[in-house]
Amino acid sequence: xxxxxxxxxxxVSLARRAWNIRRYALRMGxxxxxxxxxxxLGIADVLAVSYFHALKFRPKEPEWEGRDRFCLSIxxxxxxxxxxxxxxxxxxxxxxxxxxxxxxxxxxxxMAAYTPxxxxxxxxxxxGLGIAVGMALGLKRKKNPAFVxxxxxxxxxxxxxTWEAVMSAVQWKLDNLIAxxxxxxxxxxxxxxxxxxxxxxxxxxxxxxxxxQEVDGNDLPAVKRAFDTAxxxxxxxxxxxxxxxxxxxxxxFLEEREITHFVRVEADEWAKAIAHLDTEMPQ
Amino acid sequence: xSVGPNSRRSDKYTPRSVPVSADGTRLTTSAMIASLDAExxxxxxxxxxxxxxxxxKTRDDIVGLTADLSKYTDLHVFAKAYxxxxxxxxxxxxxxxxxxxxxxxEGFTPYxxxxxxxxxxxxxxxxxMAIAEENLPVRIVCALPGLxxxxxxxxxxxxxxxxxxxxxxxxxxxxxxxxEIAQATHAIADHPGxxxxxxxRGNVPDVLGQYGYKFELGKAKTIRDGxxxxxxxxxxxxxxxxxxxxxxxxxxxxAAVLHVPTIxxxxxxxxxxxxxxxxxxxVTAENHSITGGLGEAVGAALMRAGVNVPFRQIALPDxxxxxxxxxxxxxxxxxxxxAVAGAVKGWxx
Numbered sequence: 001x002x003x004x005x006x007x008x009x010x011x012v013s014l015a016r017r018a019w020n021i022r023r024y025a026l027r028m029g030x031x032x033x034x035x036x037x038x039x040x041l042g043i044a045d046v047l048a049v050s051y052f053h054a055l056k057f058r059p060k061e062p063e064w065e066g067r068d069r070f071c072l073s074i075x076x077x078x079x080x081x082x083x084x085x086x087x088x089x090x091x092x093x094x095x096x097x098x099x100x101x102x103x104x105x106x107x108x109x110x111m112a113a114y115t116p117x118x119x120x121x122x123x124x125x126x127x128g129l130g131i132a133v134g135m136a137l138g139l140k141r142k143k144n145p146a147f148v149x150x151x152x153x154x155x156x157x158x159x160x161x162t163w164e165a166v167m168s169a170v171q172w173k174l175d176n177l178i179a180x181x182x183x184x185x186x187x188x189x190x191x192x193x194x195x196x197x198x199x200x201x202x203x204x205x206x207x208x209x210x211x212x213q214e215v216d217g218n219d220l221p222a223v224k225r226a227f228d229t230a231x232x233x234x235x236x237x238x239x240x241x242x243x244x245x246x247x248x249x250x251x252x253f254l255e256e257r258e259i260t261h262f263v264r265v266e267a268d269e270w271a272k273a274i275a276h277l278d279t280e281m282p283q
Numbered sequence: 284x285s286v287g288p289n290s291r292r293s294d295k296y297t298p299r300s301v302p303v304s305a306d307g308t309r310l311t312t313s314a315m316i317a318s319l320d321a322e323x324x325x326x327x328x329x330x331x332x333x334x335x336x337x338x339x340k341t342r343d344d345i346v347g348l349t350a351d352l353s354k355y356t357d358l359h360v361f362a363k364a365y366x367x368x369x370x371x372x373x374x375x376x377x378x379x380x381x382x383x384x385x386x387x388x389e390g391f392t393p394y395x396x397x398x399x400x401x402x403x404x405x406x407x408x409x410x411x412m413a414i415a416e417e418n419l420p421v422r423i424v425c426a427l428p429g430l431x432x433x434x435x436x437x438x439x440x441x442x443x444x445x446x447x448x449x450x451x452x453x454x455x456x457x458x459x460x461x462x463e464i465a466q467a468t469h470a471i472a473d474h475p476g477x478x479x480x481x482x483x484r485g486n487v488p489d490v491l492g493q494y495g496y497k498f499e500l501g502k503a504k505t506i507r508d509g510x511x512x513x514x515x516x517x518x519x520x521x522x523x524x525x526x527x528x529x530x531x532x533x534x535x536x537x538a539a540v541l542h543v544p545t546i547x548x549x550x551x552x553x554x555x556x557x558x559x560x561x562x563x564x565x566v567t568a569e570n571h572s573i574t575g576g577l578g579e580a581v582g583a584a585l586m587r588a589g590v591n592v593p594f595r596q597i598a599l600p601d602x603x604x605x606x607x608x609x610x611x612x613x614x615x616x617x618x619x620x621x622a623v624a625g626a627v628k629g630w631x632x
Contacts, residue, residue, distance in 0.1 A: 133378060137389075141346075
């Protein structure tokens with residue numbers, strides 16, 4: 001987090017941020033009894049680095065012109081982003097239990113119209129990167145030095161429109177655009193690599209002209225370094241960080257499940273999951 | 284020879300000779316140009332492109348995007364005048380529409396151009412979710428509306444009004460001529476939400492100027508009065524309705540023309556008031572499939588208002604249309620002035 005991003009809690013480690021994000025996500029999952037908890041647990045470390053190391057933002061001023069834009073094209077990951085935004089002080093923790101309920105500001109699939117800090121409406125996959133291209137073009141027109149981040153998933157790479165945007169970002173030399181791919185090899189029907197194989201992923205993006213980094217998305221120092229590099233390099237090219245993550249990371253009995261895209265968790269298992277997390281609370 | 288059960292043309296193995304028109308000239312496919320300038324009217328070159336250049340002089344927020352069709356949507360005029368405000372997005376309508384949404388999010392007013400088929404069919408989800416759902420001020424301006432090309436269904440947007448009418452928040456406009464295109468280009472600049480505008484490009488006929496017409500977003504306007512028939516028309520079919528009315532006059536049939544450039548939101552009050560007046564035959568006329576366009580919108584509006592009048596539609600059939608020369612195709616599908624006048628006379632019998 002930069003000086004402009006007034007921290008809701010000071011001197012908190014990234015590990016603790018990620019842990020808090022996981023815990024909020026589990027509490028939200030419990031509200032609905034099921035959901036995209038696997039993705040939230042898996043991507044928590046990347047979101048912790050995004051919001052508490054990389055992104056420039058003002059929690060109480062989500063539309064501040066100087067903010068870095070964070071576009072979530074994978075709308076169903078909203079549970080994870082709400083958790084990060086609660087931790088960041090953008091959304092109030094007190095509304096956590098409204099997740100997915102009538103009139104909630106936290107619907108199951110993320111929409112810009114509903115939620116402060118939610119930059120775009122995701123959900124129809126393959127939209128985010130194209131919108132991010134337009135925002136990056138717009139920021140350059142305004143000579144605004146902010147970055148545009150787009151978080152997308154491995155499954156989403158099956159959408160052809162994503163690759164139109166991949167080419168366009170290179171054409172326009174969008175060095176203010178950072179794509180984050182969550183590679184967890186899970187989509188609704190099973191393994192992504194068994195459906196429309198994204199691999200070999202890194203060299204695909206490289207061949208299109210992007211600056212590519214592939215990291216273990218659950219290794220906080222590695223993710224932090226990758227974000228630093230993505231922002232620091234001088235080449236006039238867009239940047240992608242491919243984050244290999246483990247679905248349900250941090251809750252071993254959920255990690256073991258084979259189908260983790262939409263996890264059903266028994267009523268008593270939520271407490272069990274949170275209890276496990278609580279045994280591993282970082283400083 | 285059989286060509287299989289799913290072919291829409293059963294005669295593709297029959298050899299053909301060169302077709303020649305009645306006056307001995309060869310009929311060629313009037314395709315990419317899609318001008319309606321061969322009808323002896325005065326024309327204006329590139330009304331959209333020139334109007335946008337004019338508009339951009341006072342509006343720094345205006346930017347232009349195209350998916351490799353600047354020349355064929357007259358956006359090249361803008362690109363030449365403002366190269367740094369022009370985005371050539373390549374043959375990629377989905378990212379063009381998404382990027383236009385992104386630019387709008389950053390405070391710009393994008394005019395994005397392509398062919399109507401590509402915006403309405405290929406990029407639909409992107410227009411819907413990236414632009415319309417967020418009510419962003421993107422103007423999608425599309426050439427080759429309805430039957431204005433002889434290339435066949437790949438280029439003939441005979442369904443775009445139906446598709447775009449169903450999208451919440453989207454304003455849908457089908458201008459008639461050069462005067463209206465220029466006026467509408469300016470008029471939509473300040474509209475807070477998204478707009479889909481059909482476009483005639485190249486040398487575009489100028490018709491409405493002589494009637495002192497002024498485009499107003501969301502307003503239907505009476506261009507000509509008459510006591511027997513009320514044409515309710517949109518797009519270039521208003522030109523055809525005016526010509527048909529002149530022909531009908533010679534046969535002592537008095538026809539009014541109510542021009543409805545804004546298909547959505549529909550000016551229901553004006554249409555209902557006009558249709559309620561004097562027991563006229565109401566004839567809708569549009570350069571679009573009979574399904575889901577102006578005709579059905581007007582019909583439903585009249586029924587909802589309890590207006591029970593004789594009602595007919597001039598429209599393209601609910602079919603994939605043929606390839607060929609535009610004059611031939613317009614006659615074949617009944618949207619020439621002669622065909623319109625003939626149909627009305629038949630209905631009045």
